[in-house]
Amino acid sequence: MYCGDDVEAVVGDVGTSLSKFGLAGEDTPKLVLPSIVGLRPPSTKNSKDDVSAASAVLGDLWHRKDLEVARPIEACAVSNWDALENIWSYAFERLHVDAKSHPVITSAASCFANDALHNAASRDGEKYLEMMFECFQVPAFYMAKDAVLDSFAFGRSVALIAEIGAGASRVVPVYDGYALERPAQYSSVGCNQLSEYLEHLVVTSKPETMTVRPRGTFSRKLNQQTGMLETIPLSEEFTTPPAMPASYLKFLKADLFRDMREATCIMSEIPLEEHQDSPMHGQKALSPEPLPLEITEQQYELPDGQTVVLGKERYAVPEFLLHPKNFGGAVVKNEQHAAAAAKVMAKGLHRMLYDAVHLCDADLRRDMLTNIILCGGGSLTPGITERLHAELTRMMPSTFKVRFTTISKIERQFSVFIGGSILASLGSFQQLWVSKREFDEVGAHALCADRFN
Template identity: 30%
Template sequence: MANPLPQAVYGGDEISAVVIDPGSTWTRAGFAGEDSPKAAIPTFYGREGDKIYVGDNDLHTARPGMEIASPMEDGCVADWDMTVKIWDYALSKRLYTDAKEHPLLVTEPSWNPSKNREKAAEIAFEQFGVPAFYLAKEAVCSAFACGKPTALVVDIGSAVASVTPVIDGLVLKKASFHSNFAGDYVNLHLKNLFRTKEIELTPHFMVSRKQPVEPGQPAQATLRVFDNITPSFIEFERGRILNEFKESTSQVLDLPYTEAGASTRPVRSFEFPDGYNLVFGNERFTTTEPLFQPQLFPLDGSAPATTQSGSSPDGSGAHGITELITASIAACDVDARANLVNNVVLIGGTSLLTGCTERANADMTRSFPGMKIRIQAPGNSSERKFAGWIGGSILASLGTFHQMWIGKKEYEEVGAVIVEKRCICERRLCTIIANCDNMEHVGHELDDFW
């Protein structure tokens, strides 16, 4: 075992580690020991010729010829050059800190390939010059944030939905599944709905003035005219409208969708940026049901790409949340199943859809009769969206975690493969978690946070 890394001290104060939690839509960054990230910036970048733009303000500024793209694919980093720019922006422009002065902990999905792990270490040490580095599984961090060493982590994000069993801090990879039927897939259904109703999505930046109109009446708005605005930028801005609709109008039925069941629920109206507004009934539910039953609501030519082999129970990726949960539990040891279904952690921005928790509980109750189902879904939206970051913040601030850091000298002696030897073996992390007196230490940490 490597010698514990001494805690950095500057002017009598301990230097906190920096925690980065990269997601498909948002990258969260902040200092270990704090209760929430100081920065949450879009995991997108704008490219206009040789110029690169990152951050909310620059990304949402209409520029001629600026293309919007993401460096992520299937929940993992696909473009490291752009990812470095996003991380550097978070550290220098949002945290106002020098990476060379802080250890760096980065979270990763359980299916992250080895080449990505080594590349992350290479970037941390060689480009950012950090004194120490560690890669932590996002599912483990999320369970840790909820004070659970053992949990079934159900993470419904924007691009990926995943189910990961964590037992005593160890991820069971054979029982971990993920698919692309997540928030972005709901957005595809919403776009199809609006196209069917002949609703033109006019982005916020195009609207100069608008007049109030009756529901269903044509919009009365004055629009700004822009030259050479790219389709990718317009789609990026339209995504904001889709997310607003999901947050304010969409809902998940607590039982499998039926037209009769949906028709008994109240309707809701939604006003678009140009002032056009309409009342929505069953559509509030038909666009979210694909999260749980994607096979019943196909989109011709618009369905997400099939996920990589082994990422879902049969490799096809055509599985809703409930099927992923059922397959994950079935792949676990019989003795662990009852404990897992009694410790379900529901996180991710898309899990904040109204009714999502109740639906997951109802489906699991039918799938596992006789078992006690308990779902922990943080009521605070920040805790739900930032669970991976919060767990990493707690983990990196524990005194017992110091022995886990990969020091700069170790990296220089061994190279990038050190991350495989040190981070992929989570047994040592299990020991650290076990030393927390059945998470009592973590409980005290969380009490201090909240």
Template identity: 30%
Template sequence: MYGGDEVSAIVIDLGSHTCKAGYAGEDAPKAVFPSVVGAIDQMDVDESDDAEKNSGSGESKNNIRNVDGDKAKGKRKLYVGSQSLGYRRDFMEVVSPLKDGIVADWDIVDSIWDHAFSRECLLIDPKEHPMLLAEPSSNAQQQRERAAELMFEKYKAPALFLAKNAVLTSFASGRATSLVVDCGGGSTTVAPVHDGYVLQKAVATSPIGGEFLTDCLMKSLESKGIAMKPRYSFRRKEIRPGEFQTVDLDFPNTSESYKLYSQRVIASDIKECVCRAPDTPYDESAYSNIPTTSYELPDGQTIEIGADRFKIPDVLFNPSLAHSIPGMESFAEIAPSVRGLPQMVIDSINKCDVDIRRELFSSILLAGGTASMQQLKERLEKDLLEESPQAARVKCLDWRQYIGFSWFLPTDVVLQIRV
């Protein structure tokens, strides 16, 4: 057992899109950065660094090597954190430590934790703090053991607790029983929690998450001739006061994965700024004359976005819409097995004991970044009211009330932890 008011427990939540780290009991995480990293084969590092000296970026070779989050792992050099990923490097690939939400590369996780503890983020000594690691509902025992081994043997943490994401979200809302709808970057998971435990047999998952919606938007805009130039691929030159010209830059050694990552950053911002869930199921003819919304791209180009503002979010509710988006044809292979969000909720609750279904319907907690989309809560509540039993009292709770999630848990609860 580990306790004491003078000690702050550290919470780390490694998601498919973002890693969050901070102190238990606070309103929000102290550090939020991408969960993907840049990776360069060690044989290419020196050549890449020399080339970047002349790339016109103004960042010296010495500064690059001293960026926190620069970690050499075996034959790779890893670059962790928003600052490191924001700097283009020759031959740098963007890789994720996760596959289907489960850790597949522990070297990358090690580097991510190093970065979280560094002066760029928390500036702590992990030996002095008990640790709480958030994990997906589907995490295997082997993964839990590996996380504990790394945390104890390398970081010398005095205590460790691994908790399911859904349970932490439920507790943060003050509930021991709820239905947690986690709309994350890589997937969407619906998990019923009863008396503080996830009911594994009733967990429902979908590959449609925030990144899938981002790709749908990006492909749709590309089909309309809108090119999203990555920020590294141009510079804006002032030709006269107040007037700028875009000058293209050529970096032939830029990897396709880094180019795609840079384009996704732009498309994700467009999605967050202009998209909203439609009040009713999307219909092409009904939205054909919808007013457009303007968005200025980093290169100064202003684009107009119309029906896509509503069509892309509705893919969460009706996955078959993705078929009509040019470039998303590969989704057709798995589409028949993918359910919309309301159906996932209904199916999950129906797999639970009949005695707790009423309580689950009235305690639907929305979590994850995609859940912040405008009108998503209202649309989900509306669809569920139409499909749920008449006796059910459907209530969806806004995720922003519980954005702190595991950080919002009372400190005295988190501190009483052990393996």
């Protein structure tokens, strides 16, 4: 047992896309940075004055075209422990705290419905303990399920957490501070897959051939005769420029389509025409005759000055969250997306909510339906709450009321951090810390099995 009343705990949430860090008791994280690490390639020169002498570059300094890009988290599991260690080390430095003097609380993914990821999360917990106690020598450590932290963020003892993250989507019922394992739902569809689908639509669906150039892959030069800026590709074949690693180019393209998706995409109020199936047995129809969707076009200017006009694509991309099977069938034609499409589960987010509720005990179902919390970066898509409410209301009997908790954008994006900040500040929580002494006496495997599973 460790009592950390005297010292503020460090709260960290390392996600697939963003990492958030701060101190317990804070409303928002002090430090938010991309969950990527720039790795310096082998250098032929031995220059002590060169910034590239560092083996890993994070934060503002990582925007350099000669760096390989490594991600610590992929699909809710740790994929690169060196990168994860670098991010935590950078966080302690930027927060101006001594890791040896501050307990640390972090989040663990609630991937109960996927056995492989659940087992991987258990192994990750053991390595996390070893990293914190052996590498950073923290006095105490704790890992909490992200769904539980989401419920703490909004003061709910009973909640149905629907989180749309960058690498996956999860629906987890929480009761009295515990994430319920049996009803939990998991889908490999997340914001990254939505961005990939948007890329697929932009590149293949337009009548004219369009070359999408991320920043750093071209230069702009003023034409003296016309007075117009001309785009000059750094490579005639538009492949990776010699000084730019492939992983960096991949990140640039993913970031471009992420920004395009966030700026233009919107969830339609009704299903797209190809998804307007007849209602299942016991379900209510949306309307006697489904109305056609009114398409509103929006322009997006690419970094090289080209303009993309998005019409139906704006609505088709978020629809993937509700109809992933159709997306997989379309994208599997593109070889580069074949692996991702093979992992797609043919269960929409509304169906995940429905199944999670029905797998709960009968006396919990009404409370779950009236305390639905939609969070994660994907929940910021305009119209998604209203659409999910309509779909779930149609699927449930009329005697059940569906209510989504009203949440601000900041709370949606940082809910896991906020929950960890609240939890670590509670006096009743201090007895739950895992101390360095316990780690030395019991070991990582036994501690994870007893405390974190």
